[in-house]
Amino acid sequence: MAEKDQKPTPKRLRDARQRGEVVFSVDVSSTVVFAVVLVSVWLGGATLFSLLRELWLHATSGTLLARPDDRFGELLVHTGETLLWGTVPVMAIAAVAGIAGSLFQVGGLMAWQRLKPDVNRLNPAEGFQRIFSTRNLVNLLKMVVKTVLIAALMFVVIRAYLDTALKLGYARPSAIMVAASHMVLVTFAWAVVIYAVMALVDYAHEHYEFMKQQRMSIEEVRREYKENEGDPTHAARRRSAYFEAVYFSLADRVRAASAVIHSARVAVALQYLGEHDLPRVIASGEGEIAAQIRRFASEGLIPMEFEPALAERIFDEVPQDQAIPRALYAPVATLLRWAQGSEP
Template structure:
């Protein structure tokens, strides 16, 4: 069974939202972006050469012809501007494609949300004690092992590829210069693409490690989940208490206090709300009652709705046993009539209802 200090619980939605605000929403593997960019660049050299080659050749011809002209040879500004325009047109699609690839990979690794907190300086990084702890941590050991793995994998693939090409290198001497350069470019592209592919394979392993480490950093203990539940949903004990009070409110008829004609109190221990309407009632009816805390709430509701509150402890104790919705017993008519008569004299016409029950 997991103890309170073990991180065995999945992160809650609030924990993930807090991590996003702090810039820790997603995992990051710089090697994955670098390897994918290199592989895309090397693999696309052949296709890109068909687009860039003719434009660069035309630029060289233009500049060589222009250099032979005395007037053009002195105009360095024009030559530099023309060369810059062609080079920008040639490089822009290639750079844009790599930029889109990089942004897409960054988004796949946890989004592109910017956080000022993540950009703020973290002085704990200059703590020598924590620095030593990080130096001998599993993360540092993985980075060291990953560096050796990259060196070994890329070196082995490149070495094997070059070793297989060595036997064909002497044939380049017998080829025309253009053909030899083209063949050499093909072999070089093969070496670069295979080396980048080996680098990407290592980067994929690193991506899995980084993802797992990131999820583990967001895992929560049982106690943390409980505390967060209390913060977001409220303490379960308090929620249970509120539900119990709500049931008691309904049971005590608190929602009927606003319709009452008077509230008789003990003055603090008991409260009984009476409603009197001569048109429909044979006697005043108990519409709400309560003890202690409920009595306080009934008095507050009465004050809030302008219902008069009369302190009469003997009458309050006598009326409290009457069930909600029932008229008061005949033996209490005179006492209640006196209270209502007092209210009428004070200017409470709603308390007036005749004296058929007195």
């Protein structure tokens, strides 16, 4: 089998996308969800605290403690309402964030082909090869690094807040909750930073693995080129027909020119119909087309002058069938006077 050492072509990448094969990092989506949920909890912290406070006051009220059997059902209903109002909005936000994280990576892609069962996944040899693949080893390494970083973060946070935590033993419950929530938010905020960095690393690795998987051999590149461009003989015939059509119209344009100027690279045919008209470019080209313009001008006895600087400037700045700009009036007027047989 030929070695696949060529970069994938745009068509190869488009075909892979249609099959549902795209660069996708689970870490990126999970990091987006984690960060969005953390921000939503932080912004809605006062509401959550108020709900928990009401539940606590209800659970420890004198009425409930005096008649627990009669009030137990009411407590369950209150607890369910608190959990509902406290978790459903966060879960909805997490779901939206997960969808947004996926759309950010792959766009609006619907690849139903990915839902078809793949017999190769049932092959024990293929499964064994996937387990011990380079991708899984790299994923294991990333997991170890992430675990070490999170453990280091926990150590730093606990060490920084150890004195504060010991002093909270004599504080009121509300103060304990405020301090604990602050420590948790600080920990999670730094965890988001760690997850974001690891997500970038994971995305870069997934991109590398994807491009490696889509590499092509020389034979595949040649076959794709042949499929796109057709048989070389037919392509040559199409190019020949194109140039014949171009040169046919080009000859008519050059024969109608007042003068032709050229450099070694380009040629420009100018037309001037009189004092009530402006000089305009009626034909221009480079390479083979420039050579044809010079040949048609020579055959048609059109005045032709070697003016490299002026020809290059007009070719670069003035499109075909457009008038000469004011900045070029003087040199073009000199050229046209020469072409008409007048003294410069």
